[in-house]
Amino acid sequence: MKKLVVAAGIVASIAFGVPAIAQTKPTIPVIVKDMTSPYWRAVLAGARKAGQDLGVNVVELAAQSESDVTGQISILEKAVGSNPAAIVIAPAQPAALGKPIDEAAKKVKIIGIDSAADTKAMTSLLSTDNVNAGRLAADALAVAITASYADTEGDIVMITSMPGVASLDQRAKGFKEVVAAKYRALDITADKVADGKPATVRNIMTDLIANTADLRGVFVSDPIMTLAVAQAVAEKKSDDKINVVGVGSDEELVKLLQDDVIAGLVVEDPFRMGYDGVKTALAASKGEKVSANVDTGVTLVTKANMSSARSQELLKPKVK
Numbered sequence: 001m002k003k004l005v006v007a008a009g010i011v012a013s014i015a016f017g018v019p020a021i022a023q024t025k026p027t028i029p030v031i032v033k034d035m036t037s038p039y040w041r042a043v044l045a046g047a048r049k050a051g052q053d054l055g056v057n058v059v060e061l062a063a064q065s066e067s068d069v070t071g072q073i074s075i076l077e078k079a080v081g082s083n084p085a086a087i088v089i090a091p092a093q094p095a096a097l098g099k100p101i102d103e104a105a106k107k108v109k110i111i112g113i114d115s116a117a118d119t120k121a122m123t124s125l126l127s128t129d130n131v132n133a134g135r136l137a138a139d140a141l142a143v144a145i146t147a148s149y150a151d152t153e154g155d156i157v158m159i160t161s162m163p164g165v166a167s168l169d170q171r172a173k174g175f176k177e178v179v180a181a182k183y184r185a186l187d188i189t190a191d192k193v194a195d196g197k198p199a200t201v202r203n204i205m206t207d208l209i210a211n212t213a214d215l216r217g218v219f220v221s222d223p224i225m226t227l228a229v230a231q232a233v234a235e236k237k238s239d240d241k242i243n244v245v246g247v248g249s250d251e252e253l254v255k256l257l258q259d260d261v262i263a264g265l266v267v268e269d270p271f272r273m274g275y276d277g278v279k280t281a282l283a284a285s286k287g288e289k290v291s292a293n294v295d296t297g298v299t300l301v302t303k304a305n306m307s308s309a310r311s312q313e314l315l316k317p318k319v320k
Contacts, residue, residue, distance in 0.1 A: 134174025
């Protein structure tokens with residue numbers, strides 16, 4: 001990981017600070033939310049592959065953390081100043097990045113990935129249909145509960161890791177829509193929003209286990225919190241089955257899926273997002289017409305299909 005960050009810093013310094021040698025290839029900075037999580041590493045891996053395939057100098061950039069909005073704005077401004085062919089960015093926070101993207105787009109084509117921002121200046125936005133991800137999770141949880149209890153009824157809960165994140169709110173919206181429309185015997189008895197800390201989510205889940213008499217399922221809308229919930233479920237003392245469906249994946253979640261602690265994972269395609277983000281940015285920089293919105297898709301992975309070629313491609317993206 002240190003090598004990745006150092007390499008990114010070296011490339012960034014070449015692109016931003018050294019005027020000497022003229023670039024023979026178009027340069028496209030790719031600004032993600034952080035360099036450490038498996039998700040963003042997969043996005044950058046896809047971007048690198050696109051750079052190799054398309055003859056693009058891809059500059060990998062990120063702030064210190066997903067919450068470092070000021071840092072991301074500064075990186076965007078420096079990227080614009082380097083006169084790139086185009087810029088790909090995953091906005092850290094919709095409201096805060098709106099005006100900086102407006103300003104950047106006056107000078108260069110801006111391609112958004114993963115998250116929208118409060119701007120109409122992006123040439124294209126490639127993202128997961130998060131409402132659909134929530135809908136898929138609702139169906140998956142209903143199927144899992146039916147398999148465990150031979151009926152589709154009982155208490156279920158939802159846990160969102162933090163407030164004010166559009167993608168998480170959209171997943172919750174899609175989940176609730178499907179439960180209300182198709183599974184009326186499932187009762188959402190708790191809809192909890194945490195503070196972004198896994199320990200908090202784990203405590204919430206422990207309390208829900210202790211205080212919900214007929215708890216049969218839980219929906220968690222991001223991978224880090226899915227792990228916290230799964231750990232709480234795995235440690236409970238009763239034998240009652242609590243089915244867990246989450247969004248995202250990593251090695252630990254895949255093992256919990258294999259061990260039947262988790263019933264299903266709704267998995268995004270970050271590698272494609274990075275690859276197609278660079279591909280779209282290059283096309284836009286040449287004046288070619290590109291789609292304003294691209295859904296990069298979600299796939300439900302369960303123990304039954306986790307060995308398929310497509311599931312393995314999504315669960316184990318090549319990030320080196």
